[in-house]
Amino acid sequence: MKPTPSQLEELARRDPVLGAAMARVAPFPGFPAGPLARGSHFQAIARSITFQQLAGAAARTIYGRVCELTPGPRFPTVDECLALPDTAFRNAGLSAAKTRAIKDLAGRCTDGSVRLRSVARMTDAQVAEMLSGVWGIGEWTAQMFLIFRLGRLDVMPAGDLGVREGVRLLDGLDERPTPGAVLARAEPWRPLRSVAAWVMYRLCDEARGG
Numbered sequence: 001m002k003p004t005p006s007q008l009e010e011l012a013r014r015d016p017v018l019g020a021a022m023a024r025v026a027p028f029p030g031f032p033a034g035p036l037a038r039g040s041h042f043q044a045i046a047r048s049i050t051f052q053q054l055a056g057a058a059a060r061t062i063y064g065r066v067c068e069l070t071p072g073p074r075f076p077t078v079d080e081c082l083a084l085p086d087t088a089f090r091n092a093g094l095s096a097a098k099t100r101a102i103k104d105l106a107g108r109c110t111d112g113s114v115r116l117r118s119v120a121r122m123t124d125a126q127v128a129e130m131l132s133g134v135w136g137i138g139e140w141t142a143q144m145f146l147i148f149r150l151g152r153l154d155v156m157p158a159g160d161l162g163v164r165e166g167v168r169l170l171d172g173l174d175e176r177p178t179p180g181a182v183l184a185r186a187e188p189w190r191p192l193r194s195v196a197a198w199v200m201y202r203l204c205d206e207a208r209g210g
Contacts, residue, residue: 001151002030003192011195015188018196021170025202028195031151041116042109043075044149045131048141049101050075050094062093081106101136108134124152147194156193158182166200169207 003011008028012019022028038044050066051059063075069088070076076084081102089099108114114134119127127150128142143157157163158179167185168176177185189196 001153002028003153003195007192008195011189011192017170018189018199021199021203025199025206028198031148031194033148039074040077041119041145041149042078042105045105045116045137045141045145046075046081046102048144049098049105049136052098052141065092066094068092078106078109082110097136101134104135105137119150124155147197153194154191155197156183156186156189157197158186160197162204163197163200165207166197166203169203170200 008022012022039047047063050063054062066089067073067075069084069092070080086096086099086103089102090096094102105114109116114130119130122130124146127146128139131137131142131145132139140157140160143155143160146152146155147157159182161176164176164179164182167173167182171177171185186193186196
């Protein structure tokens with residue numbers, strides 16, 4: 001989903017500091033896009049689990065190894081994940097915790113307690129609540145799914161280090177703000193907090209010279 005030009009202009013007017021950053025970085029592309037737009041909802045969430053708390057290069061290597069466990073280029077399907085032994089995931093580099101999370105997600109997709117075919121009709125809060133019932137899935141994974149897979153426009157992953165660092169850069173702070181401070185700072189960004197979060201990531205890229 002992509003906001004209209006008038007919505008983006010209104011966001012920039014409400015927060016001129018953010019507006020200046022928006023004018024400097026690349027235009028908001030809209031989502032779903034990128035890696036989380038590929039494959040099924042299950043595969044998108046499994047990818048997010050794989051990438052949790054890992055540097056990008058290491059996560060991509062492990063993710064690629066897991067994809068090679070089954071035919072085709074994609075992450076294993078629900079049925080394939082349930083059929084694979086835990087040792088196959090572990091040998092590919094997944095931790096025991098991530099293996100358990102992916103297996104639990106697959107099991108819940110099968111028993112109906114996670115209804116991924118219905119997420120388009122759910123509110124953000126309903127999606128987050130449903131996913132948080134999966135072992136090992138927390139708020140961050142649910143938020144990444146909401147933004148990058150479902151294209152929801154008003155999600156603020158305040159605990160994300162990239163978002164916190166982006167707010168520090170945006171406001172010229174000496175230290176990263178706490179998640180609570182980020183949430184308070186993000187109030188003027190409603191109902192486009194996902195757009196602002198994306199700008200925070202781009203500010204981090206800019207600071208790294210990317």
